[in-house]
Amino acid sequence: MAENKNGALAAWMTAHAMSAAELADAVNDAIADLTGRSGTTSERTVFRWLSGENRWPQERQRRALETVTRLPATALGFVPRGRPASTPMPPPSEDPDDMKRRTLVAGGIAAATAAAAAPNASGVRRIGMSDIERLQQEFARVIASDHRHGGQRAIEQRAAALADEALNLQNAGSATQRVRSRLYGAAAAFRSSAMWAAIDGRRYADAITHMREAQALAELSGDQAIKFRIWSHAGTLYRHMGRPSDAFAANDVARNLTITRQDSLFASLGLARQMAIHGLAQDHSGLRRAFDQAQAAMDRADPDAQRPVWLTAFYDQAELHALALSAHLAAGDHPAAEYHAYRCLSALRPHMVRSRAITTARLAHAQLAQGAPDVATATAVQVPADAATRHPRVCRMLQEFSAALRATSPGSPAVQMWSEHTATWRMTG
Template sequence: MDTTRNTALEAWMKAHGHSSSSLAEAVNQAQERLTGRPGGHDGSSVRAWKAGRVRWPKSATRRALEDVTGLPATALGFVPRRRTTPSPAAQREDPDMKRRTLVGGVAAAAAAAAAPGSAAPRRIGMSDVDRLRHRFAEIIASDHRYGGQHPIEQRAAALAAEALNLQNAGSATQRVRGSLYACAASFRSSAMWAAIDGGRYDEAVKHMREAQALAEMSGDQAIKFRIWSHAGTMYRHMGRPADALAANDVARGLHITRRDPMFASLGLARQGAIQGTAQDRTGTRRAFDQAHDAMYRADPDGCRPVWMRAFYDEAELHSLALSAYLSLGDHPTAEFHAHRCLAALRPYMARSRAIATTRLAHAQLAQGDADAATATAMKVADDAATRHPRVSRMLQEFGAALRATAPGSATVQTWTDHVAAWRTTV
């Protein structure tokens, strides 16, 4: 039996600080959430995955792994049992070229197919689309860990270009071409989101326009929803609630929200966040009540795109409610949602944890508890505090509010010293 080590899983575990035992425990908990029955994995199970002795875990285990990591099983290095045997020509391929193709993605393959002197046009198929989808899953994982950073935006935009280049690399069916446009739109929407998260709104608008055009050519309802829903969030952050509601209404009007209540729930939750910004207290409360109801109606095992499975759950719903009630000045309710959000966050949601923790500190400070608020803010991880634009800005605002609330106090000095220590890590 082939026991090639699963280096992709090992790399993910190292990046997220998981030992074999801690990952096994997280998978067991996820399996219980998904199936109602706890998993029976331990450290030896994970070591078998890493060693390649188990190439394709059982379906319940794969679903739990995908829930914990936010990545499809194939992106974690697992190999389906039924796999097409490579042709002799592929087996004779130069190892250095194979390495370059893997590192560079599908663009190198597209360029090779289109190069002068090729004997015949290359046939572009769903295997090419699948490779792009795996790269998209990697972008999603980077966003959840780092968020908002310019390199993520640049990488997503470059991958969108690769997907479009593949359109001209050979012949393809209409289904494949539609899927390629959907991949390009997905990458461009991730570039848009990274720009929004980093406060680079001019760039976000440019990505949005490109993403919208690509989504129309793809006909993919899910990616159309993502783009228009992101547009609503963008306008909310820009302080334009009327435009935000209009964009979010486009997302909510797509028929995918009637087919799948989970999409309806996300649209309603983001509507609630926008209405909080607009100071519509009644509308905010109604939207979140409806978002909860829709989430409970949704099939938890429904077939959804990786970006949706990777982030939208009870924790994200509470995160949006936390944002809304902070905007409304209802700080006790905001604090309630902050605690619920933090308790439900999946382990890999580093960016979301930093944002929710910072917002919790703001809610506590607004209620007059400077000591508790400062202790909370000091829990934000160093890399998020110094490298995530939105988190950094919110922490600066927290420091200013703290100095105004408790000028000259020991608490302010504690915070000042902590911020100085953060700066030495940059």
């Protein structure tokens, strides 16, 4: 019945952005830390807790829940057998024995938490979910740095170092198979970020090296989402290298993964990147068809589904238009490119600093190709100086813009305006 639902547990899970499956995994890992053997808690078990069907989990699960949440079971909405659900627990100050019990529970939680970072009774360190969570926090920082700066060698090196750190944990102590798989997944995720930073920085040989390592790690992890990211990035790498056949082949591997049938947003991204390759291949009809399919898949996607941070941080309506801009620009359809550029800029989230600079530079190219040098130059000067002078892809696009502007409008006010503007970069650089 609705009145028996466990609102306290649901509230904790919401506050910590944890799904039922993730809580089940965390509980099983905590059981392994406490007993030496992984638990059998399933997603269905958590749903039974949330619905109120199971009001008092078995002892091992209660202890593990308390370890994971750092709260006593009663604070999570669970009710000991024989006690009515509506009966409040007495305040600790009214019952010395109860206070003693709470103190022991708190001490047990602290000891169990510390066990994840300390040797167990046999002198071997236990690698657990706390290690995974720390790596996930580092991964979120790498993603955020990429969206602000992009393409920097420092980002590539940091991501590669974190991949090595995740791998080193494999040999740092004992762990359940689930934790080991997640360590491989974390290493693959970091290596894929190093790969992307190298792609964005036009360091293609380095990107290929990272790609091969990331692919091997992803296979060891069994993580469909990170496999998709790596193969999708491989398609982008080959597209930037001007190799459409290889780009199609790599992107097809991503698009044929099971996750694209389970989540339409992954399907949409795969189609959007396919569209960009169609642009490089000068396939106008394939380009338009892929855009319509990507849009339809995005519209079908469940907005409340839980997805990895690397996907939710960048793929949205703005990114779909950004890829359409790239595709139409490569295909020579400059009015369509300009249209998608404006749609992208109007939808970009504030943290997408790198994407805004790239889109603005591409918009200037589309406008110049339509014979509007004054408008194009006014657009190009809006690219921030930091991106214009430090981001390899943006630098390359603006150098090409400068050459095209001088070739098509020599001696014009637009050329003079552009020359004066770029001079300020040299003075402040």
